[in-house]
Amino acid sequence: MRELEAPGSVDYETTRWLLRPDSIAITRADLRGARGEAVSDDLSTPSTFVLLYREYLRYRWDVFELAFSQDHEDWTTAMTADERESFLGIAVSFHHGSRQLEIDLPVFMIGAAEEHRLHLAAQIETQARHTTFFGRFLCEAVGVQCTNAMELLDQTFPWVQETFIGPFGLLAHQAEELGRKPDDQLAQVRYGTTCFLWIEGVLAKSFLSVLMGFAAGRGLLPTFLVGARATYLDHSRQVRGGLLFLQDALRRDPAVVSEIHDTLHTILTVSGVSSRRSFHEPLGWSEDEMRLLVCSHLRRRCDVLGIALPADLENLLVPIQQKDVGG
Numbered sequence: 001m002r003e004l005e006a007p008g009s010v011d012y013e014t015t016r017w018l019l020r021p022d023s024i025a026i027t028r029a030d031l032r033g034a035r036g037e038a039v040s041d042d043l044s045t046p047s048t049f050v051l052l053y054r055e056y057l058r059y060r061w062d063v064f065e066l067a068f069s070q071d072h073e074d075w076t077t078a079m080t081a082d083e084r085e086s087f088l089g090i091a092v093s094f095h096h097g098s099r100q101l102e103i104d105l106p107v108f109m110i111g112a113a114e115e116h117r118l119h120l121a122a123q124i125e126t127q128a129r130h131t132t133f134f135g136r137f138l139c140e141a142v143g144v145q146c147t148n149a150m151e152l153l154d155q156t157f158p159w160v161q162e163t164f165i166g167p168f169g170l171l172a173h174q175a176e177e178l179g180r181k182p183d184d185q186l187a188q189v190r191y192g193t194t195c196f197l198w199i200e201g202v203l204a205k206s207f208l209s210v211l212m213g214f215a216a217g218r219g220l221l222p223t224f225l226v227g228a229r230a231t232y233l234d235h236s237r238q239v240r241g242g243l244l245f246l247q248d249a250l251r252r253d254p255a256v257v258s259e260i261h262d263t264l265h266t267i268l269t270v271s272g273v274s275s276r277r278s279f280h281e282p283l284g285w286s287e288d289e290m291r292l293l294v295c296s297h298l299r300r301r302c303d304v305l306g307i308a309l310p311a312d313l314e315n316l317l318v319p320i321q322q323k324d325v326g327g
């Protein structure tokens with residue numbers, strides 16, 4: 001697989017410490033057997049899901065402890081209209097996306113192994129928390145006026161970015177398919193590729209780091225930054241669980257790699273469509289930097305799975321970069 005440097009915006013170094021995945025983590029020594037003995041170095045897949053569940057319990061945070069008064073002040077007085085529009089497009093996409101995962105994850109959980117269900121139940125609660133966090137930010141910092149959660153979703157839907165609409169539409173379709181046959185392993189792998197590899201492992205990691213980089217680099221939106229950092233670390237745990245599921249599926253049947261490739265092909269095809277150019281520049285990222293960031297996350301997740309991208313997928317990635325870099 002060709003190595004690409006992850007790009008850095010002016011704020012990237014400032015936020016590197018915020019994104020350190022090992023800044024909160026429990027070790028395998030924390031997972032003890034029934035008699036208190038430490039587990040061996042060979043963690044089985046079920047044991048690792050239990051470990052992830054323990055990590056969730058230890059680092060759970062209370063979304064209602066956050067107060068957004070300084071963020072509201074920053075939003076209304078310290079940001080330009082372009083910065084607000086760009087920031088809002090991503091924040092609203094996270095709000096809608098978190099809410100959709102809450103709805104779609106239970107279907108995937110029906111056919112999951114028992115230990116995996118602990119991790120997925122935690123993930124559903126975590127997504128409810130993320131929905132609440134972004135919802136509170138939109139109401140209390142941005143100032144969206146609404147009387148209930150559904151009204152907030154209806155009002156903000158026009159701001160959801162196209163980059164998010166395609167993959168979430170695909171996920172809704174895959175969840176419907178799983179609802180009809182929850183034990184179908186190939187349908188599970190297709191769903192897992194969209195949900196854990198792409199949406200959480202690539203989209204969420206890339207775009208949340210852009211928002212955090214902007215807020216930290218400019219010294220703005222302190223409460224958003226606290227919640228976004230906690231959200232980012234939650235996603236790191238969820239991606240580990242999702243990739244573990246895909247690794248396990250690949251180990252049992254290496255042929256499922258074609259399901260992963262086909263799903264990525266669909267996602268990259270729908271994600272290549274965008275009618276809005278240079279949307280992230282107010283936040284410090286050009287379009288080609290954004291694409292490189294997204295591609296570097298995709299390559300890293302594929303490396304963890306031990307799979308390469310076939311030529312047709314490489315072709316979907318590379319011409320975009322060359323076209324943009326070369327003008």
Ligand SMILES: [Fe+2]
Nearest residue numbers: 098126127130
């Ligand atoms: Fe989330």
